[in-house]
Amino acid sequence: MSERETHDFMSVDSFSQLPFIGRPAPGRDKPQASNSGIRLFGIEFPQDPDSPVEDIESSPKDQSSSAAAAGGGGGSGGRKFECHYCCRNFPTSQALGGHQNAHKRERQHAKRAHLQSAMAAAAHHHPPPIADGHVYGLLNYHRLNSLIHTPSRLGLPFEQHPHSLQYPHWSSTGSPNPNPAGRFYAGVGTVSQPITGNPLPGLWRSVPATSHGGATSPVAHRDRSSPLPLFSGDDSRIPVGVLASSSSSSSSSSSTPPSTAKDNHRQTLESGTVNEREEKHLGAEADFGKLCVPGERNTVRNKDWYGGFCALSHVYIQHPPLRCNIPETQGLYYDDGNKLLLSPTADQVLSWKIAPTIQLDPPESDSVSEGPILSIRYSLDRKVIGIQRSNHEIQFKNRETGEMFTRKYRPDSESILGFFWTDCPTCDIIFIKTSGLDLLHYEPELNTLRLVESKRFNVSWYVYTHESRMILLASGMQCTVFYGFQFSSGGIIRLPKFEMTMTKAEANQKPVLTEDDVHIVTIYGRIYCLQLDRVGMLLYLYRFYRDAVVQQGTMPIYSSKIAVSVVDNVLLVHQVDAKVVILYDIFLDSLAPISAPLPLLLRSSSNNRRQKILLEDNTISAYGGTIYGDSWTFLVPDLICDVDNGMLWRISLDLEAIAASSSDIPLVLEFLQRRKSEPTKIKQLCLAILRTIIVEKRPVSLIARAIDVLIASYAHSAKMGNALPGDKGASENSPSTGSQHRIDSGPHVDPRSEMSPERSSEQESSGKEKEHQQDRDASKTRATDVSVGKLKLAVSDPEVDMSLEPVETRSGQFLEKSFPCEKEDIQVESSNTASEKFPLRTEELNSSPSTSASNQQGTQLTSVAISPNEMYNSVFAVVEDEMGADPAYLVAVIVEFLRSVSKEKFYVHPKIYVMTIQLLARNNRYSEIGLFIINKILEPSKEVALQLLESGRQNLPTHKLGIDMLRQLSLHYDYVTILLQDGYYLEALRYAHKYKVITVRPSLFLEAALVTRDTQNLAAVLRFFSDFLPGFKETSDCSRYQRILVEMS
């Protein structure tokens, strides 16, 4: 066993190092804890609730009983049905049958898992032609790091982590296994209030041991003692198969290959001791981890879990936070409609505007009357403040007039669950009551609310985000039946009633879904719902369509407490108990995580790395609370509020770290190109990655794919009219609805022949796009959305139908969706009619400014897309020096670049052609220059022609190519000059005469003729000028050469 008994989750280097082991028995007798799935290739292998895994708790006594039964000769006390696999007894044959079905499934899973891992091994040998869009392969963290520290000439623009960090390896082949930390918490069904618009305190209230859970849990970690080699020569590209075999052979009893997990379970059950079972099981898990980590396991750093400069992270929160703990305030409230953080004092409400950036200035204040406050929401035009005073009363105050009024309900019949303002055309405010929804219209003149419509349901609780304009109303015993509405500026859409899945726990115990378990997220403009299944330890993903709710799959969770954020369209699933975050890029339908579970990092804003490390220590110690502490509230979409300490953070992605965590460069680039925040930084990062792989001379095919990704991304942004400077006007007419999808499908359009699944998805998305074009047209012409839904019905393919976004989602909230972090009120307000919105949204989509959403200019500067010219300037021109020794390789890369660019029919600056010629000439590959020119691979231009002439000094045919090109380009002056230089003065003269080139001085011709000492020719030239050039006879040239001619003859 290890020298360390305790582990924390935050400083481990690899997920496989997370303690998967048993804790003292009392802590873990919750049934749901053991039900955990294995994820391979994004395929879920859940262990069935009835499977032996689930039966662990009962196994000791079961076994004893069965042993007793065996000893007693069996059959005593009525018939028993015993399972041959796990020796459990069942009262009926049906029960046994069901149980054995579970075994059967388990065997199938094991078989499949085995197959998959074998495939994975093969796949890493030879990258599979069909790459899952989200499977990020074996990692090569050290690559980028080495890049960072080696070529200073490359001038890496971005800050990097201390290179002492070794990023953990996260393999798509074997996802990490369930984190047992989740089993700490029995707190199922925490009762709390809605996050948004409601009091923040009290969330996660019932977490028993969270704050010190990770740190204090005794960890029986199977130590593999020898440290991971840091930046050693052997890299992570060691084939998985090799590793797998070596690890399984080297690991003793503790490690078993995944394929034998079933046997494990059986053994454990037979042995009867839970701890042993756990260990074995975890051994297998550790093996999974080991698949990804070459060499032996690193020792886990026993740091403070929340910090230390050793901590690795893909996600961080930036220090300093917004501090709003003014002494006299009473809690914090968040108004997500206006993105305001509100803190009421005795007689006023302080509000901090947190969009587009967290504003650190002193808050605005509004005076309100005293009283209890349940929630506060400003109206979307900020003219009215609504304050929920109790379950029956909401008070409103007009901020301009100061008039107040109150709306009350009878306490006995119904109670108010909450309210929110909406930009829906028919109503302004919606009350959620236990008996249903009230849609009300605010009449400013009368300063009162008028009931527009009531919808009657039984509502247990609700979830709403302004971002999605979507409200989900839970009802039913288990609160799993949902009614959904979308109140958008386009109108009201009612979703079909649907039911969420809950894994059944023990008999007679029905888990109740709480509002903490359901999260609405918008990713890439699509609305999803995430539902936590604490029993099944699964996170279900639903996607909302206009007329359907479709379950998209599940994600495993490793904590019974989950928080969800969306940062830049990346889904962050906070495993609160485990204190780690798992990132998903739900772009295609893959639900594979894009990174290893790593802790959230508290990072200071200093730019200097060393200083930062120091600062981090300070800030962390200065921060009184704990990361993922009880008082943390996760606000939609990407904010964290520490209620106790009155702090607000925005979550940020550490894109460098994410990029560094994967070795599949094209996929990384695709991922980065989909990001919208920090476009400049992303662009630099992409360029740096490209430079690195070129400098490292990675296979040309890989680079070709990487370039394809970037160019395709640029092509799509260019199609939307924003990537090319001066092309802004086009955005008015550009297909805005389609463009959303174009962004989405952008990087995937590169028709790599091997990526057939992507192709199909591309087709699908293009189909979608077409639909949206229709939609857009329809909505533009009619300015109404009602008809749009009908239009969609015309589509033959139901799949395409389904995947259509509701028009409403497109119209208003895209503003926010495309910029999860920032949205300006003005845009919401102005988005009252669809026709107005389109250009606006286009603007939004096109420019993806990090600083200001309203920034309509300078999109060129802020777009993520990299134009071919930028690529030349920042990649090829830079690496050319680096690659001095091997121009051939660079030429190969340039050819791939040209291929990619020509596919999209972009203009390429002649500089790159010039460079190609230089490189080829350096290798004496003049014949290939000829081929390049003749085949027009290098497009004709003056620069190219001049370079050909320059390079042609050593090679006459190349020189001639240059001359020919000048002629073809009709660069008469240059052509004549060059001809003269070469001594072809007669030809030059003829040409000059034909094309009326008068800029070349006659003396040059005469001089050239004189050099040949041919009196006839000289005389001819002289005669020519005398005849054709008026006034030539009077010049000194004429007389001079006439004299020379006389002398010569």
Added chain:
Amino acid sequence: MRRGRGSPKTLNGVSRGLARALVAAASRRQDQQKRLGGLIYNLQRTDLDAGCTVDQDVEWLLGIGVFLIWNHEKLDFLEFLQYLQFKTLDVHIFKICIFDLRRGQHEGQELDKILFFFPMEAPFSAQLSVIGLCEGIITFTRIFSPEAACEVIEAERHSYVFYEAEPDIWMVMVMEKSKDNESFWRCDALRRILKEVHYLFMMFHGSLRSLLEKQPGGELARNRLYPFVLDYLTDFYVGKKLQMPSFRDSLRERGTVQTLTVSREVAIEVQSLITMLGYSCIGNTTCKSVILFHDLLVSTTLSPEDTTNIYTYAVLRLTPQALSSSTNSWSYLLKGTSATTVAVGFTAATGPVSDGSQQLSRDASSAGQGQGNNVPRPLQREKWFKGKDGFLTTDIWGAEVGSLVPVLPTVWLRETEENMCLCIYQHKNLTVVILIPACSLINEQGLSLAKQQLVENAYPKILNVEEKLSRGWGGENSYHVSGYRYLVIDGDRHISRASPPGKVTTLAKDSLLTLNKLREEVDLEKLRAQRTNPEHENDFEVCIRAKNNAWVIAKVTRGKELHMVLEKANETLLYATEAVEKFSNRYCEGAFSSD
């Protein structure tokens, strides 16, 4: 061809007599019967096809042959028959000799200087007389022009075309002028044949001088030259007649490559494939490659000269057309191959001369087999096979000791002066010739690994390129420009493009004769310009009216040549000039537009 003494007799009759004799002979040797039957059939058929007549002495030879068969059991029927077949060819009008002036300078050693003589059964006295004449002329003209001694001698009945392949190693082609009208040719075209065969020889065997230095006796060089040149000549047989380029081939240029014009997009794809082949296919070695589509060059990474050699060889032996060899190639290079059977038999029988003993020996290989080593004959026909893996294989270079795996052919590149292994991959009509540095392939495993890597890495791209090329492929007449019969030559790049041969044959004989004459003049003019000022390339243009009122135009502009026949042209010269201008602007990017 009406020649020889006495009245001509059809070979047909001879063959029948011979066949009777052979059948009788074969009846004694059951094992040969079948082969013999086939050969007799072939003999008869080809004779009938060609409708040739032969000299009486051939008949006499046949008789001798039959006699030999009867008396020398060891002599292979087949070989003799092939020899006879060869004998029946009309050889007297054509001679090729290769000799080294540095050898045989002493009395009685004259034979030593002969490296090759065709026809090889010519008596030594005849050989020596030809070579002696040539040597004398060379020595004489060297007095006046040491650099370029002699180019051509026009005698009354013969043309002697000289080519100094290597210093002091001369190749001379002797063409007999016949009375009929067909024997007009261009000496430069003939010289290009000599040049081509020498270049190809160098590519496979290295220079003659090095071979002579390696083995001063000269056997090595002779053993290689004989089969090589004879194999090469098989491509010139039409029927059983050696047909050297005549005036009818004026719109062809030997020693150039014909390229496929591709769009930029496809060109980039091809280039992408090339770089893939060059840098990432086989380990870290940098490979060269030449890609052909049908008989047209698509891309190359070699120098123009090496490209020409590889291209020529590929068109002769490697392209799908050459492999099947049944179909008549439309290539500019390949002439009729209808006489395949004759040619095959011919090559098999040739090369009996090895050490000057002039005895009929078993065959070229066995003759060169003194050392027990096979002499590779890269130009042997029908020796390349397409394997299941898409690679072409051959046993020309023999097999490795103790295995059946054929040795990979190697070629010597002029530009880089290194040996490269020839690895040919064929997919449909796309032929990819990959040249792997010979030093990098250690053994057979290395090769198979290389092939495997190649297929893995490049296969998708090859498929892609082939598909795109096929799509854009306009067929063999795709470069036909209606109204024009043309030949464009880019001398710098050794590239030419011409009207399809099928279209050229529609020209009247007068036009062709005029063109031939014109080209001869242009050749002379070029040569003169070259000699007076090698730095300066003269432009000149000739436009003449042939007897049949066709315009025959030649235009040379800075290393590029355009030859053109306009038969249905208007009366005026202006019209002809405009036609040239139009053609130039449209198809030559204005290279020949008059300034």
